[in-house]
Amino acid sequence: MKNQNQTSPYPEKLPEEIEVIGKCIVNAAFKIHNSLGPGLLEKVYESCLEYELRKVGLEVKRQIYVPICYDNLIFDEGLRLDLLVGDKVIVEIKAQEKVNELWKAQVISHLKLTGLSLGYLINFHSSLMKYGIKRIRNG
Numbered sequence: 001m002k003n004q005n006q007t008s009p010y011p012e013k014l015p016e017e018i019e020v021i022g023k024c025i026v027n028a029a030f031k032i033h034n035s036l037g038p039g040l041l042e043k044v045y046e047s048c049l050e051y052e053l054r055k056v057g058l059e060v061k062r063q064i065y066v067p068i069c070y071d072n073l074i075f076d077e078g079l080r081l082d083l084l085v086g087d088k089v090i091v092e093i094k095a096q097e098k099v100n101e102l103w104k105a106q107v108i109s110h111l112k113l114t115g116l117s118l119g120y121l122i123n124f125h126s127s128l129m130k131y132g133i134k135r136i137r138n139g
Helices: 016-036 042-055 103-112
Strands: 061-070 073-085 090-095 120-123 133-137
Touching: 016 042, 016 073, 016 090, 016 120, 016 133, 042 061, 042 073, 042 090, 061 103, 073 103, 090 103, 103 120, 103 133
Parallel strands: 090 120
Antiparallel strands: 061 073, 073 090, 120 133
């Protein structure tokens, strides 16, 4: 039973539209992993994830550059997103045996710099997909 005095690290619920996109991403990742398994290149998983998300009617932008503003200067090459789903959720795709903690920091930075609230770090090299998906919130 949850103590009434406990506060969630994310007190505000995300809008339903964002939650639906997130569920579609997770479902598609499981479907792809169950079908293809681990061991392929990131680009293969990225292509398949884009395809699966488009099949359910989501807009997907792939390998897009997001300009970064620093000290009143705009840097076009500052940030590249693997996938941006529905203009609301970032997906960073990996296919690596060893998990690098910097990947999570990368997604957090992407969320902060874009002002978006939800991202996923998906490592398709996991033996079980449930260990390869990290949901990451901004603020």
